[in-house]
Amino acid sequence: MERLMVALAALLLTLSASGDLVSPYGSLWPLPHSLAISPEVYRLNRVTFQIVHSPESTASVGCSILDNAFRRYFYYIFGDAAGLGQTLDGTGSPDELGQLQVLLTASDPECTQHPRLTSSETYEITVSQPTATLKSENVWGALRGLETFSQLVYEDEYMTHLINKTEITDAPRFSHRGVLLDTSRHYLPVKVILETLDAMSFNKFNVFHWHIVDDPSFPYQSITFPELSAQGAYHPVTHIYTLKDVQAVIEYARERGIRVIPEFDTPGHTQSWKGQKNLLTPCYNGEKPSGTFGPINPALNTTYVFMKQLFKEISKVFPDAYIHLGGDEVNFECWKSNPTITEFMQNQGFGSDYRKLESFYVQSVLDIVTANLKGYMVWQEVFDNGVKIKPDTVVEVWMARNMKAELSKVTLAGFTTILAAPWYLDYISYGRDWQKYYQVEPLHFNGTIAQKKLVIGGEACLWGEYIDATNLASRLWPRASAVSERLWSREETNDLNDAYSRLTKHRCRMIRRGIPAEPLFVGYCDYEYQGCKEFN
Numbered sequence: 159m160e161r162l163m164v165a166l167a168a169l170l171l172t173l174s175a176s177g178d179l180v181s182p183y184g185s186l187w188p189l190p191h192s193l194a195i196s197p198e199v200y201r202l203n204r205v206t207f208q209i210v211h212s213p214e215s216t217a218s219v220g221c222s223i224l225d226n227a228f229r230r231y232f233y234y235i236f237g238d239a240a241g242l243g244q245t246l247d248g249t250g251s252p253d254e255l256g257q258l259q260v261l262l263t264a265s266d267p268e269c270t271q272h273p274r275l276t277s278s279e280t281y282e283i284t285v286s287q288p289t290a291t292l293k294s295e296n297v298w299g300a301l302r303g304l305e306t307f308s309q310l311v312y313e314d315e316y317m318t319h320l321i322n323k324t325e326i327t328d329a330p331r332f333s334h335r336g337v338l339l340d341t342s343r344h345y346l347p348v349k350v351i352l353e354t355l356d357a358m359s360f361n362k363f364n365v366f367h368w369h370i371v372d373d374p375s376f377p378y379q380s381i382t383f384p385e386l387s388a389q390g391a392y393h394p395v396t397h398i399y400t401l402k403d404v405q406a407v408i409e410y411a412r413e414r415g416i417r418v419i420p421e422f423d424t425p426g427h428t429q430s431w432k433g434q435k436n437l438l439t440p441c442y443n444g445e446k447p448s449g450t451f452g453p454i455n456p457a458l459n460t461t462y463v464f465m466k467q468l469f470k471e472i473s474k475v476f477p478d479a480y481i482h483l484g485g486d487e488v489n490f491e492c493w494k495s496n497p498t499i500t501e502f503m504q505n506q507g508f509g510s511d512y513r514k515l516e517s518f519y520v521q522s523v524l525d526i527v528t529a530n531l532k533g534y535m536v537w538q539e540v541f542d543n544g545v546k547i548k549p550d551t552v553v554e555v556w557m558a559r560n561m562k563a564e565l566s567k568v569t570l571a572g573f574t575t576i577l578a579a580p581w582y583l584d585y586i587s588y589g590r591d592w593q594k595y596y597q598v599e600p601l602h603f604n605g606t607i608a609q610k611k612l613v614i615g616g617e618a619c620l621w622g623e624y625i626d627a628t629n630l631a632s633r634l635w636p637r638a639s640a641v642s643e644r645l646w647s648r649e650e651t652n653d654l655n656d657a658y659s660r661l662t663k664h665r666c667r668m669i670r671r672g673i674p675a676e677p678l679f680v681g682y683c684d685y686e687y688q689g690c691k692e693f694n
């Protein structure tokens with residue numbers, strides 16, 4: 159089988175090396191919902207071609223997100239190519255397409271806002287003479303449409319930029335399409351995060367789930383509690399995210415229509431929070447403290463005073479309406495050993511049910527976050543353990559075992575949910591594992607139509623045990639692209655052969671834009687990866 163595939167790939171190689179035009183349909187990723195491409199071809203002249211505001215689009219004047227995106231996409235379309243925008247073969251040159259006009263129809267196209275869960279990303283593209291148009295309600299739809307337009311452009315063997323006459327109507331199937339990065343197991347330089355945001359925009363992802371702190375390190379530099387990173391980061395100066403860094407990430411993401419949702423996971427996963435005195439539970443060995451510490455201590459008032467101040471700051475620093483509060487994998491052993499906690503359990507009437515203690519803590523933190531007018535996301539255990547959560551809570555399902563039953567349960571209880579379980583991309587194996595991610599169908603579980611509506615999306619998760627700046631991009635891309643098409647395109651878009659052929663070209667496009675995405679199989683790109691490249 160493997161050998162047959164090698165032979166097949168060799169055949170494909172010969173075909174694509176023969177110099178035929180590459181069909182633009184062949185590289186769209188994720189595939190738009192409705193698409194009509196005709197054989198009529200236009201030429202783009204890099205000297206005269208323009209991406210401009212439509213004359214009808216008065217509301218978008220001064221929209222800097224859009225102006226910056228025009229510049230970016232012009233560069234992605236024409237790049238370093240030396241093409242003169244003229245066919246040199248003398249067989250008659252196709253008509254020229256002079257402009258892409260972008261029309262935002264809303265009276266407030268949200269240029270100065272941040273993208274939200276409910277933001278529209280719908281857009282329409284018409285490519286025909288003399289100008290192409292991209293129409294969307296707001297700036298977020300325009301960003302998605304610009305990416306699609308850039309994917310429609312291809313080059314012939316004379317490096318002339320061409321585009322077919324095309325009609326596209328498109329909108330995402332799911333509204334939450336996330337990538338999780340973990341900056342605690344390894345510190346990721348800001349530049350790597352920004353590069354990931356670029357790659358996310360090439361794949362129409364719209365949420366950066368920033369798992370910013372965890373057991374191994376606390377790189378977030380708090381204004382209120384600077385000791386947290388001073389003592390909890392791998393290095394108190396070089397391996398932290400300052401307020402300026404965080405703001406830069408949020409703005410870069412906003413310019414690409416991407417929400418930033420920070421995760422401050424408690425009460426477990428907090429070994430690095432040692433910069434705050436008396437926050438973690440001292441574990442006991444018999445009568446005496448053992449010198450080690452467990453989860454956050456839920457029995458002390460000071461814990462909640464601290465949490466109140468910390469989340470007040472976090473709510474201000476991160477503008478998104480949601481904060482992820484974690485709540486996964488709490489180990490009860492240390493709590494069990496500690497006499498203060500035992501006493502607290504008795505006073506509260508929890509008996510020996512430590513899940514009640516956990517719920518007590520989580521409930522308090524949820525109330526604190528609610529008081530800051532934020533919504534929250536939580537890992538599934540918080541729901542499983544019966545903590546009272548607000549109706550707009552997003553429950554993230556991460557356990558692969560019983561995943562479908564969990565989706566049924568969460569949605570039956572009326573909560574919105576996102577799926578992460580099948581998309582832990584840090585788990586690697588030999589071969590084409592993107593196919594496995596691609597074939598997941600998030601709505602295949604027992605439930606009513608109303609229940610299925612509560613599934614608002616999913617996340618590709620790249621946990622950081624074996625990931626740092628050296629291998630992040632190649633491990634994430636193009637494997638996360640499989641998730642992006644599943645979450646954006648129609649359910650019926652699920653043919654593996656078609657996906658393979660488009661994804662191979664999409665991966666080459668990412669290479670060309672400077673992302674060292676790993677190969678899917680045997681083959682080559684017209685432009686091979688040349689090492690890091692500075693864009694912007």
Ligand SMILES: *[C@@H]1O[C@H](CO)[C@@H](O)[C@H](O)[C@H]1NC(C)=O
Nearest residue numbers: 181183195196197198199322
């Ligand atoms: C685009 O136009 C070319 C040239 O006419 C044609 O060969 C190709 O099939 C067209 N692409 C699609 C997807 O129709």
